[in-house]
Structures are given as C-alpha cells and as structure tokens.
Amino acid sequence: MKHNVLIVVLCVFSMVHSQNCKYTFIGEVVDFHDGTPMSGATVHIETLNRYTTGDINGKFSIKNLCNGKLTLVISHVGCETKRVDIEIIGDTFKTINMEHHLEELEEVSLVNKGSKTTRTAQETVLKEAVLQRYSHLSLGDALKEVPGISSLNTGSTIVKPIINGLHSSRILILNNSVRLQDQEWGVEHAPNIDINSANQVSVIKGSGALAYGGDAIGGVVVVTPGKVIRKDTLYGKTRVGGQTNGRGYTITSTLNKNYKSGWFAQLQGAYKKNGDFEASEHNLTNTGLNSKGITTRFGKNTFKSGFEVYYSFLDNEIGILAATRVGSVFDLQRAINSGQPIVNDPFSYTINAPKQDVKHHLGKLNYFKRFQNFGKVTLQYDYQNNKRLEFDVRIGDRRSIPAIDLTLQTHTVLADVNLDVNLDRKINFGILARYQDNFANPETGVRRLIPDYEKYDVGLYATTEWRINSNFTADAGVRYDFNRIDAKKFYRRSRWEERGYDVDFADIIIDTLPTQFLTNPVFDYHNFSASIGGKLYLNDKSYIIGNYALSSRPPNPSELFSDGLHHSAARFELGDLRFDQEVSNRISASYNYTASKFKVLTEVFYNAIQDYIYLRPFDFISTLRGPFPFWEYQQTNAQLFGIDLNATYTITDNWQWQNKSAFIKGRDVNDDIPLIDIPPFQTTNQIRYTHKTWHRFSASLKSEWVFEQNEFPDFNFELDNQLNGQNTTVDISTPPPAYHLMHFSTEATFPFNEKTNLNVTLGINNLLDTSYRNYLNQLRFFSDELGRNITLQLQFNY
C-alpha cells in the first residue's frame, strides 16, 4: 500500500541538453515527523530495475539518468514501503518523507493486526475472526471471550457487559470513537451496537483510557469498524446464518470501495430475526428478536489528512419473557416457587408486550490533519438520537401505547491533538463538549421513569506516553470533567416529604400542582481522574504491566431521580437527589509470558470505590397490590478484587489447549456484606484441532464451568399474607447452583479463486441440552437459560 506523498522540491537544476543521459538524481530520505534523516533505506529503481541504499545521512544518488519519469520504491525497517514517481529534468534533488512506526500512529494497514489503544492498561483485543462467530448474538456475548468479562442479562437477547464486576454506567462504550449515549444506566438496556458492524472490539479493564472519559470505573469497550485500505479495490463479504433455537436467522453484508487516492466508502447492513427460544424443559414464550442495522461511511484517508462521514442506525424490537409479568409480590413468590415459567406457549415469531423497541441513530463527522514536526489534530462532531419505547401488558388497546417513551439526543464536539514528533515522548491532549437532551413523552399515561433533563459536559484531558528505553514504557494522564444536569421533575407531594426534600430542596420547586410539585434540580459535578502506568519487558518472552487509575463518576439520572415501579422485580426503586459522585482507586498488574508453545496472561486488580451507588431494599409498604418492597439507591464504600487468567498451550502443530478463568470478590465495606451481582468463579477449557491444509479446518470442544456464587447479600424478605396470617420468605437472593456446559464448533474455508472464498462454520451451543440458571440473569427467577442451539453460518468473502 502506498501513500500519496507530499514531495518538496528543494532545487531544480534545469539543463539544456535534453537527450543527454548523464544526469544525477540525489534523494534524501527523512522521517516525516521530525525531519531527521533515515539511514539505510533500500531504494529500488523500478524503471531501471536497479537497487541502491541510502547512506548514514539518508542520502542516495542515481547516476547516468535521462530526462523523464523515474519510479522509485523505497523501503525502510519500521516504515511502510513507498512508491514515488519523479520527473527527472537534469540533475534533480528530492526529499522523500517516510512514515515511521505506522502501527503506533494507528495508521492504515493491510493486515488487520488488532491494535491496542492503550499501553499499560489491561486491554484485550477481539478481532474479526472471533467476532464473526457471534454474528447471531450480541456484543455482550462476544466480550465474554475475555476472562474477567461477564454479562448481566435480561433474558437472552439483552446482554450488558460486566467488566471486573461492574456494569451499566460504569462502563463506557465507544462506537467508531463516539461514546454511546443510549440510556446505558438501565440494567435492561442493552448497548445499541450491531456486532456485525464491528471489525474489532477492544476491552480495557479499568479507566486507563482517559481520552475516552474519566468515569469508566469498570472499563471501556472500544468498537471499531474496518480499517481503510488505500488501494483501488472493491471487496466485501456476505454472511448468512441460521440457528435451531428460536428458529433464527441472520443476514449481513458489507461492501467496501477504496481508491488509491485515499477515498473510501463502505456500506454494511444486517438483519436478524428469531422467534421464541427454548430451554431444555420449556419454551421461553415471547423472547423473539427483530433487529435491523445499517452503517455507512465514506471519506478520504491519506497519511497527512483525512475525513470521515459515518452514519449508523440500529432498530431492535426485543420481546421480554411473558412469564416475567408480575403485578404483586405474591405473583413474584409464585414464580420463584413454581420453578417453571407460568406462560409456556408453543413457538411463535410474534413479539407481544412486554417488549422493547429501541432505535438508535449515530452520525459522525471527523476530520484530521497531520502537521510536519508537530503531530496530528483531529476534530469530531457527533450526534446520537436514541428512542426507547417499552411496552407493558396494559388493559385493552393501551398495550400499543408504550409505558416508557424516551428520546435522548446527544451532540458532542471534540478536538484532539496528538504530538508524535518524538515517538519516545508522545503527548495527547484534547477538549470535549457535550450537550444532551432527554425527553420523556407524557403521552404514555404512566408516570415518567426518569424526567426530562438537559445535560452539559465539558472534558479536558492530557495523556503522555514515554518510551524510557526499549524495555520500559510509561504512561500517565489527567482529566477533568464538568457535568451539569438540569432536570424538570414531578414529585408527588407524599414522596417529596417522605424523602425529606421539603427540608433540603424547598427552593427548587417551580410549580405547585394539586398532588405534585414540579421541580427543577440543577446539579454540577466536578470530576478529576488520573492514571499512571508502566510496562516492563523482563526478557524477550515476558513482560509485566502495572497501572493505577483514579476515576470519578457522577450519579446517573436513574440514581438521582428514580421513583417508580420496576415491574419484573416487583419493587419500587427510589433515587436520591443528594448523591455525590463515586470515586474509584484501581490498582492493577499483569504478567504476560509468551513462548513458542506456551502463553499465559495473568491480570490482577484491586478497586476501592468510595460512595459506590447501589440499590438496596430498605422498606416495605402496604399498597392496593398488597405489601410491596421499596428499594433505594444508597452510597457505600465498596471494594472489589479479582484475578483473570488466560493460558494457551500448543501441544502439537494441530492440537491446542486453552484455559480462561476469572475469580472476583466484591464487598460493601460499610455494612460488611458482599456486593450483589458479582460474577461467580468460572473457568473454561477448550481443546482445538486445526489442520491448515484441509481448507483451514478447525474443530473445538469447549467446557464452560460456572460455580455457584456463595457470597451474596441476603435481600430476602418476609411476605405477610394478611388473609391467613402466614409469613413466608421470598428468596430473591440465593444464587442458582453451579453449572457445566459443553460447546462444539467447527469451521473450514473453501477458496474459489484468489479473492473469493466461502467459510462454513457449524456450532453447537449447550451440546448436552443442560438445563441451568444464571445468577447474572435478571430473569433467573422465571425461567431456565437456553437449551441446545445448533448454528450454521456461511460467509462468502469476495
């Protein structure tokens, strides 16, 4: 691949005798960034098929030339090979800029190597080959490939990543460098990303990547679309998949058109549908999914500058298990005791209430320019529109009116400067401004779950990366974020007084209605975050990484304003206007050993979070639906620590064994109880057979063993049946027992010609049709997890 090069002609010696073939060309090869000469470049004079090399000053000469065109191909270690056309008019001199350390500059590359975005954070990159196996699933499912990442599920299609025990607002997700703003605080709100639009996904544990945000107490997920190839080409792929469980199918196609000049265009679309899933012993009625996604982008990308226009749209209609319908605590208790879903209808593709319908638009404009002897400047504007409709089972025709109708619009502008003149002392700084508007439609006929609000954010950050020597790299960063939330919220008078807001917040009432107050809470938060880390190569086989990160997260709208019924959990949830931000101090260390046969990566962390916000039961009231538990968000001090392991052993050329394990503990230090929803210990072992010459055949058998979580907070409660005076315990706390699953997968690739091939993948998930429940599934009280699922996927690359 070649760059269009800016060739600076310093001197042109014009000669009189045009047919005289005795001119000399002198070239000087210099580093683009700082203009220093680069010695030892190999110069292939293509038009004459001669070779020469640059001297210690980067200079080379070619003698006995005629006037005319000369094509040079210049290569240098660590640089991208470059082709230059030179017009010889007499003796000629040219400076040729070479691009050094492409990978470090995140430049385009033909081979998709999977580049990390951080140096000293605990980062894992999932490449396309891995992601395509999850084409019929979701981002959250794919991320579980990384030890230490689990997922918080609501059913099987709403899958939120948990990074080292933390999720939702504590995880920041970037889609093509746009921070996703999609009501991510909700545990039932899946990230609005179509996995089929991703070419690479990178997971960063902890908040090390400060350029992306300072509030990633759990971690950062960076989703990137395909890289831009600079060559005249048209290529694409089409993937068709089917699965037995849910009778689902997925169709996705990507088409790329690229030009040598740097212009590029890409169009990608995906359609996914499934009906009701089934567990091994019952149907999961109303668990269908209907998903449509489209992404398109175009722009120009050269080494020196470029721009990109990007747009993506995702529309997900997601059925929620019918058996989760709960009106009173008695309903919940019956569901828990029966052990079977109350609704067990025959298979159907129909999606009824309760369901979600979420549409997410993301548009982005991005421009960058690289300045010689300076670095790269990037400007970006992005707009997101998230429309969330949630339908409940309501009376009669009202079920077609959503119970939740939220429109969240976000505008962000970003300026980023990357100083890379000195590749050993890189500096990156930038500024971000964001405006967000949330609109809760009152037409629902249901009190707003979260209020109308406007939010303003300004962020400033600076990070630096120092290569001290060839064995040691250090990085550090600081960030400041200002957040203002300006909400308009209705409070019932009774709630206003019960919360004690009449004492503390009397001045924010802007309108008085017969039964409620309209209030205007305006809160400002100043957040500081910082990180420092180092990576040391012990020898050529192993390195260690140490990192400390300070991050702070302001309370999200639900933690501040929640005031209503959480249907499937049969409880009221209450926020608190008095909350401050939570502050995390996280220390992590990694050890990596890579030898020819054995590879191991061990990651440990300790995360102390001050003022950690979480939901806890605190009261019980008598209502028209009988007794009802009240849960409220509370702040406490929490501690989490864990260890993640990933080991691979290559037994022979064909056989490979891999183990991934994760262990984590989380405690509420103030009350000395375990934190809720902490993933239990889990370990997966995989044995894989590959035979490259048999059409790149591979087959693998995976054992997934998830232990029972025996550390959990006891939030069980006594249910007083007033009719007969009996008290019973509603067990909402005890995690389900351990389970062991087997998965099988095999694939092969059949070439048609040099550029086109067909990849066939067959997978069997839950091979033994084991019936089990997952502690981290919010609907675990109501049904088992999915039974056996056979998937077949054909991918045609052209």
Place this chain on the structure above:
Amino acid sequence: MKTNALNSKLMKTSKFFMIALFSLSLITSCSDDDDNGPAPVLEEELITNVTLTFVNDADPTDIVVLASVAPDGQDGTSTQSITGAFTAGASYSLGLSLTNALENPADDVLNDDVIPAADEHFFVYAVNGINLAVSRDSDDIGGSGDTRLGVNTTWVAGNASTGNVQIILVHEPENADDSNAFGSVTGGSEDLNITFTGVEIE
C-alpha cells in the same frame, strides 16, 4: 512552505466540515424544547379508591362497606377501613367500585377500563375465619375464559364470626376458574390484592 493542490483540496474539505458542523449545531439548537416545563402525565389505569359495598337484599339500610384508599394510586401507601358488620343469615349484593379520585370528577376505572376489557380480567375473592359464602350472579359479566368476571356477586353471611376478606383483580390469567365461586387462577398478574382484616358477622 508551499501549498500544493492536495493541501488546498483538504482545506476546502475542512472548511466544508466546519460549516456543516456549525449549521448542524444551529439546527439542533433551534429544535430545542421550550422553557414552559414539561406537562404532567395524566395517569391511566390509576386506582386510588377500591370500595366494596355490601347491601342486604332484604334491608337496604343494612350496609357493610370495605374501603381501601391509596391517594397516590397503586404505587403508594394504602389504608383499609371497614364500616358496619354483616348480619348472620342475611344475603347481600356486592357493589364494586374502582375509581381514580385524582381526576375530577373521579374516573370510574371499573366501568371505563376493566369491564370493557372483561375478557382479560378476573376477580378472585377469599375469606378466612369469617363465614361468608359467595355466588357469581347470573347477570355477572363474562370474564377471562368461560367465567363470570365477579363484579355482580351475592354474599350470604353464616354464623357470627370475625375474619378476613380478600379481593384480587387478576389481569390476563393463563387459566381462570369460577367453579368455586370465590374463583381461582393460574398465571396472570395481580392488579389489585387487598385484604380487609377484622370483618365481622354479628
């Protein structure tokens, strides 16, 4: 030092980019919502008052009223009250009332919402410790499945006793059964579940 054609092209691109950015921010700032503040939600399916009025078929002045009041609706605290006592051996017609008193005049939830969608509802009654027997009247409205909804019922008071009376409104039961007139269901969700304690037959 010099600007070549490529550079000027990119300058144009960047200008275009800045203009686009600017105009976009204009568009969006225009579409901003007004400052009048959001409208309050007119809550539907909200029930604040559930009243069971038992009238003695032989003596219209013999009335027992079981009332549950939740000023904030189903999401708020409710209080129960009992007025009067049943007369042993008498037969009573039950008049049911579900209203939303937050609206003026009060919204009749039973007749406006529940009865029009009677096929997806079912009332279940239960008693404990008190000698009350119930029958669903022949003019009762058809409920979920092949049942009588339970809005028109007749109650017969037995021997003097004191106990509890429960009323449950089930929405979309999987299976409703009124072979025992108190009624029973599987599945569905409870829209109401109210127990009155200390109801007396004298």
